[in-house]
Amino acid sequence: MGITKTDSFTEQQNELATLLKAMAHPARIAIIEFLLKKDKCICGDIVDELPLAQATISQHLKELKNANLIKGTIEGTAICYCLNQEVFSALNDKIQLITNQLIIKNSTKCC
Amino acid sequence: MGITKTDSFTEQQNELATLLKAMAHPARIAIIEFLLKKDKCICGDIVDELPLAQATISQHLKELKNANLIKGTIEGTAICYCLNQEVFSALNDKIQLITNQLIIKNSTKCC
DNA sequence: TTTATATATTGCAATATTACGATTAATAAC
DNA sequence: GTTATTAATCGTAATATTGCAATATATAAA
Numbered sequence: 001m002g003i004t005k006t007d008s009f010t011e012q013q014n015e016l017a018t019l020l021k022a023m024a025h026p027a028r029i030a031i032i033e034f035l036l037k038k039d040k041c042i043c044g045d046i047v048d049e050l051p052l053a054q055a056t057i058s059q060h061l062k063e064l065k066n067a068n069l070i071k072g073t074i075e076g077t078a079i080c081y082c083l084n085q086e087v088f089s090a091l092n093d094k095i096q097l098i099t100n101q102l103i104i105k106n107s108t109k110c111c
Numbered sequence: 112m113g114i115t116k117t118d119s120f121t122e123q124q125n126e127l128a129t130l131l132k133a134m135a136h137p138a139r140i141a142i143i144e145f146l147l148k149k150d151k152c153i154c155g156d157i158v159d160e161l162p163l164a165q166a167t168i169s170q171h172l173k174e175l176k177n178a179n180l181i182k183g184t185i186e187g188t189a190i191c192y193c194l195n196q197e198v199f200s201a202l203n204d205k206i207q208l209i210t211n212q213l214i215i216k217n218s219t220k221c222c
Numbered sequence: 223t224t225t226a227t228a229t230a231t232t233g234c235a236a237t238a239t240t241a242c243g244a245t246t247a248a249t250a251a252c
Numbered sequence: 253g254t255t256a257t258t259a260a261t262c263g264t265a266a267t268a269t270t271g272c273a274a275t276a277t278a279t280a281a282a
Contacts, residue, residue, distance in 0.1 A: 103200070
């Protein structure tokens with residue numbers, strides 16, 4: 001139904017899925033990579049960098065912000081965005097946990 | 112438009128986004144965790160485990176298979192699924208790359 | 223061959239996402 | 253005050269996703 005049966009899954013499963021979904025768009029990957037490349041924080045430069053309308057970029061930034069993947073601070077009329085290291089670290093830990101378990105269990109490989 | 116401007120982004124950005132999207136659903140996280148938990152490969156047990164209809168599980172498995180996150184081998188009438196360690200490792204590397212860069216650059220933190 | 227079992231596919235209905243133009247809000251410069 | 257500048261929000265169209273019942277397919281067992 002385009003609607004997800006959130007109740008049927010654990011909070012952790014829903015949280016991880018939400019975090020992954022927030023990253024699961026090439027424009028948002030591009031924004032993340034752009035923020036990573038720049039030493040200093042960026043605001044409307046993203047609009048110049050990517051071939052998307054300002055409204056669209058703003059929407060993508062909102063989703064990244066909702067997922068806590070980025071932080072934004074107001075600087076005059078501009079807004080300074082940067083990546084939230086803690087959330088990326090947490091995601092990294094989760095993916096690593098799965099991957100490590102997989103590598104260990106691979107000795108008893110099946111398929 | 113619900114359609115993504117794929118041409119506007121690099122192949123790597125699109126690939127990573129596609130991989131993340133394949134994981135970005137609690138049911139698919141649950142399937143991954145279930146396959147991880149079991150020593151031996153699982154087939155229709157997933158249908159018994161999760162509160163979703165058989166058709167829905169089959170669809171989720173298809174998406175995971177398309178993304179190469181799982182492999183399936185036919186065993187009589189059943190199909191034996193297991194996680195694809197290589198793809199998880201590759202994803203882990205990408206996330207780790209971003210996270211490590213972030214940790215290094217955090218000294219010049221901004222926001 | 224018939225029957226049972228296991229999984230995939232089809233065809234919806236409900237909802238979500240993506241993208242953008244137009245507008246709004248909020249601050250800075252004058 | 254007026255005028256730029258910057259970013260968020262609204263409204264809308266096009267498309268994608270989720271979920272399931274019903275059906276199809278394919279093999280095994282009888």
